[in-house]
Amino acid sequence: MATLHFNDALRMAARSLRDETLPESPKIRLIRDVYGRLRYALDCSLADYPQDELLKLQAAQGALGAYATSTEVLSHDSFSDPKAVFGSSDWHRTLVDLGVDEDGEHVGVTEVQLLDRQITGQDWLRPPAENEVPHPHRLVFFGLKGGVGRSTALCMTAWGLAQRGKRVLLIDFDLESPGLSGLLLPASKLADFGVVDWLLEDAVGQGDSVMQHMVAASPLADTTVGAIRVVSAVGRDEQEYLAKLSRAYADVPGANGPQRMGVRMRRLVEQLEAQEKPDVVLIDSRAGLHDLAAVSITGLADTALLFATDGAQSWNGYRQLFAHWQHRPDVAQHVRERLVMVRALTPKTDREASVRAFQRSAYELFSETLYDELPVDAADNEELFHPGEKDESAPHFPILVNWDEQFQEFNPLLRPEEGGATPAQIEAAFGLLIERLSNRLEGETA
C-alpha cells in the first residue's frame, strides 16, 4: 500500500465520512493533532453509538497508518470535560477537497468540523466578540518578506497621518527583524523597554511595571499637528536581545488557562491603547508565512495591508495564506473585508501595462480564494461578497507605492537639507497609500 502523506490523510479521513450508513447525528468530527495525525471524534459516549458503525470508523482510522494518532476513536469517554472539548470555539467548519477517484473524476468537496491543534494555538481565528470594547483603528502592515519597503511605508504613513492631525501609535511586533525604531527614533531616544521586555515581564506578572517606559515620541512628528508614539521591539541599550527573544513566545499561565502569544499580543495592544489614547494604531507585523502573522491579521487588524511585488513568489505565498482561510469559510468571511493589497516598488517604466497586470493578478487571487462564488441564479444577494475587478474600494484593488531609489536606504529623520526626503517626494511615493488609509479611517467615523 502506498505511503500516506500529510496532504492525503485529511482527504482520506474525510472520504470515509461519506458512507451513508453512518448515523446522521452526532455528526462525526475530526481532530488533527500537533503532529498532523488524525482521529475521528464523536460528540457522545461510545455506548450511545451503534457498534457496527463504530467498527467502521475504527477501521477507517486505522487505514490512515502513520497519520492516525492512535487506534482510539475519540468520544466523550476520552475526556474529563467533554463539553469543554466539543464546545470549544477552536472547531471550524472546514472544506476538504476529496480529490479524484481512480477514473480521474473529481469526487467533490465536503465539509467537516475540524479541530486543528497547532503549536501556537488558534484562538485568533475566532472573530472578535460582538460586544468587543471599541478601540482605535488598528492597521497591520504585513509582507511575505522583507526588503519591499514595508517599514518605510509604515513610517511615512505615520507621518502622513500625523500631518493630518492624528495621534498615531506605532508598535513593532516584527521581533525577528526589529526595524521600526531605527527609522523613527535616534538611538538616544529609544524607550527604556521594548515589546520583548514586556513579554518577559508579563510572563512573571510584572507587565505593568514596564508599560509606562515602553513608549517614545518620534521627532518625525515635530513638524506636524499630530503625534507619533513608538513602541519598539527592543529597549534602549539592549545587550541580551536573543536571550530574551527565545523566551518571549512562551505560553503564560492565566486564570482561565494558558495565554497563547496571540492573546498576549492583543492584551498588550489594549493596554497601550488605554495608556496612550491614540487615534490610530499602526502595527508592524512579523513577516512571512507564520501562524503568528496570520493570527495578527485575523485577530488584531481592523485593516491589514498586504505588501506584494509582482512576482511568482509573492503570489504563491499569498495564495497559501488565503487558501488557509478559504478552507475555513467562517474565517474567510470575516477576514477578507479587512484586507487591502499594496503594491510595493511600483515601477515607473511601462507603468500602465504593469499596473493593469498586477490588478488582474490581485483580482484573480482574491476571487479564486476569498470572494464568494456568485451562483448563476443569484439575484444580488447582499450576503455575498464579490466586488468587481475594477472596483477601487475592493480589497484586491492595489494601492500603489512607487519605487523610488532614494527610499531604498532611507533615513526619515534627516531633514531635506541634509539629504532626507521632502514632503513632495514622500507624497509622490506614498501619497496614494496615505490618502486611501485616511479615507478608510474617515469612512469609519462617517
Added chain:
Amino acid sequence: MSSQSKLIRLGIQEAASKLDQTQVSATQPPSFTYVPPTHARALDPEATLIEGMRGAGKSFWWSLLVSPDHRDFVRTNYPEAQLPSGLVVGQGFGTGFANENYPDPETLSKLVQLFKPRIIWRAVIAVHAKFDGGFAELTDWAQRVKWIDSNPEKFSVALAAADQRFQSTGSTLLVLFDALDRLADDWQHIRPLAKGLLQVALEVRSTKNIRCKVYVRPDMLRDEEITSFPDFVKLEAGKAVLTWRRADLYSLLFQCLGNASAGGKQFRVLAEALSSKSKESATSPWKVPLALRTNEQLQETLFEKLAGKAMGASTKRGKPYTWLVNHLQDSMDQVSPRSFFAALKAAAVETPEEEVLPLHYRGIQVGVQQASQIRVKEIIEDYPWVKWVMEPLHGNLTVPCSVRDIEKVWKDEKTLSLLETKLARQGDAVKLPPQNLDFGALGILGDLESLGMLEQIDGKRIQMPDVYRVAFGFGRRGGVKPLK
C-alpha cells in the same frame, strides 16, 4: 430634507426621459447637452472618422450638427470644441426618413448592382456640394450616379469649383454619415458600401473646404474587409473616439439635474456649495461648474448627497459613485450614457418615497440590473445571432471559464451549425450575422469580444463584465462556494 430628495428623484427621472431620445428635437432643450472633451475634438471638421459604441452619441451628433441653433449653443457654451462658424452641414446617410439628400438602403442595393460604391458616394457628395451644370438637373439617384461614373474628369473639376465657392464665402461643407449598419441587410453587402464610403471620405480631404464625417461603431472598424484599402491609416490616425469617461457621465447627469424642472433649483444649491466660484450659475441654461466637470473627488462628494456613501452597511461593499459605473462597464470599459441614465432612472423609481436620500443603494442595484437587461436587448436587436449563441450557455457556466468549456456546450448543442442553418433560412430578415462565423467558435468569441461583451484573457479563458454576465446567466467564480 426628504421633500428635496423627492424632487431630485423626479428630476433624475425627467433627465433620463429627455435623454432617451437619440436625436435632437424640439423637446430636448440644449440645456441637457453636455460635451465631453473627446466629443469636442470629434466636432472638428478635420476629424473625419468618428468611432463610438451604441449609445455613445453618434446619432446624437449626426442630428445636432444639422441644426444651426444647436450649433450656436455648442459654440457659445463649449468654446473648447472650436466649432467654426460658417458651417454648411448636410447628411449623407443615416436613419430617419428617406430624404432627397441621400439614397435609402433599397435604392443603394439597386445602385450597387450597377455601379461601384465609390461612385455612388461621390454622387452624394456632389449633391451636397451643389454641383451646377448638367448634374444639377438630374433628380434621380440612378441618373446622378451614372453621370459621375461616365464623367470622372468632370467630377474632379466640379468638385474643385465647389470647393472654390465654399472658400470664397468663407464656409465649410460638412457631410455627415451615420448608421452604416443600415447600408444593407447583410455584411456581404454592407462591406463594399462602407469601404467605398471611407475611401471617398478620404478622397474629399484633398479639397480645402469640403469634409466628410463618418460615425462608425468599433466592430465595423475591426472588419478588415472594410478597412483594407491604401491609406486607411491616414483616416485612422485622425480618428476621434466618442468616449464617456466616468467624469463625463456624471457631468452629464449634473448638467441635466441642474436644469430639470423638478428639483433643479435644489440640486443647483447642492452643486454650487461644492464649487468655489459660481459665476456660471447666472447663465441660462445653467452650466455645470468646471470644477465639477473635472474633479472626480468633488463629483463623488456631490453624488454622495444623492446616493449616500456606501453600497451597503459599510463602504467595504463599494461606493455608489464608482460602483454604478463599474457595474455598467463593458469589457472595453465603456459605458453609454443611455445605460447610465437607464440605471439611474430605475434606481429613482425603486427608491422608496420616504427615503432620506434621492437614491437608495438597493435601488441602484436594481437599476443596474434593469440597465443591463436593456443593454442586452439592444445588442440582440442589433445582432440577433448573439441571442442564439448565448442562450445555450445560460445557467451553465461561471466566469472566468475556459474557451473549451464554451466550445463544449456549443458542440453538444450544435449551436454553430444551427446558427448557420437559421441564417441561411432567414436570409434578408436576419440583419447582421457574426462577421467571423467561418472561423467557428473562436471566431464567434472574437466577434463577441469586439462587441464589448466579453474579454479573452491569455488566449484561453473568457471573462465577462457584470453588465452582461447576469443577464446572460453566468455565475461569477469565487473561492468561497455557497453552502449546500
Added chain:
Amino acid sequence: MTTVLYEQAARRHLADAETLLNQGRLANAGQLYGFAAECGLKAMLIACGVSPDADGGLPKHHPANSRRTHPFYKHMPILKDNVATHGQLIPDGLLSSRYMASMPNLAHFRGWSTEHRYWADASLPFNLVPNWQSAAKEVATMLDQAKQDGNL
C-alpha cells in the same frame, strides 16, 4: 497495555473524587484529588519524553545516581516543585512548560499529603478541599489538551 497508565488513573481518581464529594465524603474526596493531580502530572512527564520503566511507571532512580530516588518519583506537593526545579530531566522542556503553564494553581496542593489517610477527621483541612478540586480539574483540562495534541 502497561500495568501503570497514569492518564487513565488520573481520570478515574478525579471521577471518583467528584462522586465522593457530592456525597459529602470530603476526606477521601480530598485524597483522590491529590492523586488525580499526581497521576496527571506523571502522564504529562512521560508525554514530554521522560522514559518510563517496563511497567509504564516513572523510574524510581535518578538517572545519574542510582542511589538517589528520582525527583519525579514523588507525590504531591513535592512532585510539582520537583518538576519546576528539575526541568533538565524533561527531554521536551518546551512542551512541558507549555502544559505547566496551563495549570497555574497547583500550589493549592501545598496543604495536601498522603499522610492524611491516617488522620482523624478533626485534624483534616476540609477547607482546602474546594481548592484541591479546582486544581485537580486544571490537571484534567491539561490532560484533555494533551490528548487532543496527540501527546497522550
